Amino acid sequence: MLLRILSTFHIEFAIALRNRWLSIAVVMMVLFSLVLAIAGSAPTGALGADRLSVTVASLTSLSVYLVPLMALVISFDAIAGEIERGTLPLYLAYPVSRGELLVGKLAAQSVLIIIAVCLGYGAAALVALWFSGWGAMDGMAALLRLVWTSVLLGAVFLSLGQMISGLSRRPSAAAGMAIGLWLVAVVLYDLGLLAAIVADDGGAFTTRVFPWLLVANPADALRIYNLAASDAVGAASGLAGAAQSIALWKPLASLLIWVVLAAGLARFAFGRVKL
Amino acid sequence: MTMLHISSLTKRYGGQIALDGVDLTIAPGERVALLGHNGAGKSTLMKMALGLLPPSSGNITIAGHAPGSRTARDLTAYLPENIAFHPTLTGREQIRHFLRLRGRLAAEADGLLAKVGLADAARRRIGTYSKGMRQRVGLAQALIGGPALMVLDEPTSGLDPVSRREFYALLDELATRGTAILMSSHALSEVEVRTDRIAILSKGRKVADGSLSVLRNDAALPLTVQLRPRQGFTAQVAAAFPEAKQVGDILTMTCAQTDKLGILTRITAVRDTIQDFDFLPPSLDDIYVQISQSAA
Numbered sequence: 421m422l423l424r425i426l427s428t429f430h431i432e433f434a435i436a437l438r439n440r441w442l443s444i445a446v447v448m449m450v451l452f453s454l455v456l457a458i459a460g461s462a463p464t465g466a467l468g469a470d471r472l473s474v475t476v477a478s479l480t481s482l483s484v485y486l487v488p489l490m491a492l493v494i495s496f497d498a499i500a501g502e503i504e505r506g507t508l509p510l511y512l513a514y515p516v517s518r519g520e521l522l523v524g525k526l527a528a529q530s531v532l533i534i535i536a537v538c539l540g541y542g543a544a545a546l547v548a549l550w551f552s553g554w555g556a557m558d559g560m561a562a563l564l565r566l567v568w569t570s571v572l573l574g575a576v577f578l579s580l581g582q583m584i585s586g587l588s589r590r591p592s593a594a595a596g597m598a599i600g601l602w603l604v605a606v607v608l609y610d611l612g613l614l615a616a617i618v619a620d621d622g623g624a625f626t627t628r629v630f631p632w633l634l635v636a637n638p639a640d641a642l643r644i645y646n647l648a649a650s651d652a653v654g655a656a657s658g659l660a661g662a663a664q665s666i667a668l669w670k671p672l673a674s675l676l677i678w679v680v681l682a683a684g685l686a687r688f689a690f691g692r693v694k695l
Numbered sequence: 696m697t698m699l700h701i702s703s704l705t706k707r708y709g710g711q712i713a714l715d716g717v718d719l720t721i722a723p724g725e726r727v728a729l730l731g732h733n734g735a736g737k738s739t740l741m742k743m744a745l746g747l748l749p750p751s752s753g754n755i756t757i758a759g760h761a762p763g764s765r766t767a768r769d770l771t772a773y774l775p776e777n778i779a780f781h782p783t784l785t786g787r788e789q790i791r792h793f794l795r796l797r798g799r800l801a802a803e804a805d806g807l808l809a810k811v812g813l814a815d816a817a818r819r820r821i822g823t824y825s826k827g828m829r830q831r832v833g834l835a836q837a838l839i840g841g842p843a844l845m846v847l848d849e850p851t852s853g854l855d856p857v858s859r860r861e862f863y864a865l866l867d868e869l870a871t872r873g874t875a876i877l878m879s880s881h882a883l884s885e886v887e888v889r890t891d892r893i894a895i896l897s898k899g900r901k902v903a904d905g906s907l908s909v910l911r912n913d914a915a916l917p918l919t920v921q922l923r924p925r926q927g928f929t930a931q932v933a934a935a936f937p938e939a940k941q942v943g944d945i946l947t948m949t950c951a952q953t954d955k956l957g958i959l960t961r962i963t964a965v966r967d968t969i970q971d972f973d974f975l976p977p978s979l980d981d982i983y984v985q986i987s988q989s990a991a
Contacts, residue, residue, distance in 0.1 A: 424795070430792070
């Protein structure tokens with residue numbers, strides 16, 4: 421079983437390299453990280469936070485928007501592409517299970533996200549070190565936390581991309597659905613919550629339901645976890661009050677549950693693909 | 696012993712019947728061609744034999760095992776119709792991957808690719824291959840490990856006549872070593888005579904199953920007789936064979952399979968007026984069309 425997963429990992433990674441997904445992801449992450457690391461340094465003095473913590477606060481937003489988008493772009497073709505090329509019935513006639521195929525693909529695509537996130541945020545750390553010397557190291561724990569939670573968020577959206585790929589069966593339809601999911605999950609969801617809070621004006625929704633809805637979205641869970649876990653980052657983001665009203669374990673649990681749930685959804689969608 | 700055993704296989708999609716009570720058995724070393732129009736149920740039957748589709752009713756076994764079971768998958772090789780593979784991979788990478796999925800050594804890839812005539816193109820990306828070359832990659836993966844049962848869906852489509860001949864030579868080699876082969880095709884002329892048996896599907900039902908000569912007899916199509924009179928004797932020959940039509944110098948008529956000797960006797964009777972004659976059997980495509988239409 422392990423050999424079949426490794427071989428699938430190997431071939432998927434080769435495909436991702438040739439498709440330039442890795443170079444595109446790395447360039448995007450490094451470019452945005454550098455811009456935020458350099459431009460986002462202005463408020464340091466006023467807030468009393470170290471430079472890297474301030475940068476992490478900006479990078480958190482980058483993770484929320486860019487990592488899900490990258491993950492969906494990398495994964496939307498996973499099943500629909502095999503159907504289109506006619507290779508899916510062939511693979512399934514081999515002694516390899518649907519689960520093994522998915523795990524191999526997910527592993528290869530996760531490595532792409534890991535490389536892109538590490539290089540991007542590593543570049544940001546170097547900029548912080550360059551400008552502030554070793555004083556910037558205070559924020560290193562926050563940066564590492566952002567790196568591994570971003571990878572978890574990436575895994576969630578890779579699996580959701582695979583799920584979409586299995587449901588839509590055609591690469592073009594899968595691409596459209598992936599963009600739709602991204603818009604809903606990271607843009608419209610928050611706007612909807614914001615509108616609801618304004619309308620509710622501090623009522624029961626805002627105090628009881630809203631925190632759960634916020635945590636239930638994996639992208640928001642990543643944001644809250646990273647802002648709440650570090651005082652300096654929270655201060656720099658200006659959202660410390662909001663973030664700290666939610667217990668730290670909740671957003672982390674949400675992220676972890678989503679990783680498993682999304683993988684399960686992808687497997688379920690793949691299982692429904694008829695040949 | 697049978698390698699593939701199919702009995703009363705039926706597949707329904709909603710109210711539509713794709714396959715209706717089909718029986719088919721293939722022994723080790725036997726080459727069976729499955730013929731039918733598009734939508735006759737060939738691919739459906741193959742996918743069920745591979746365990747990719749569940750039958751609505753009926754029974755399939757592969758060397759006694761259920762299709763799709765681990766043992767059945769280990770024994771079976773498959774070549775799907777119109778396979779494309781990922782364009783950015785090289786033929787070599789793709790075959791090495793397939794070898795590893797079967798738990799075999801990736802190093803066997805070069806030998807397999809050489810066997811299907813792709814040794815020189817092995818390190819080029821599949822995106823640069825012609826349709827025939829992609830089909831050869833598909834064939835190379837089907838050869839992995841010398842399978843006990845090969846299921847080939849329209850394997851010769853996209854192959855030029857030379858490649859097709861090489862392809863049949865490979866099948867012969869496999870069959871001699873005991874591989875049971877089930878291959879589908881649109882046309883009888885494509886499968887040539889190098890199959891042991893031919894099964895014809897029409898609208899989901901099996902309408903014929905036998906060797907080419909059996910099918911020839913079943914179709915009972917007339918032979919074409921061509922007579923070439925000696926110079927100046929055309930009128931005499933035409934008088935002796937009033938049923939014949941004259942086109943240029945040649946007289947053409949039809950003759951039932953059973954009446955060959957009768958015609959031959961009449962030709963012998965006027966032997967001095969005839970320069971040459973031919974009995975032309977019905978073409979393979981004529982036989983195929985006749986059988987699938989008479990069943991419908």
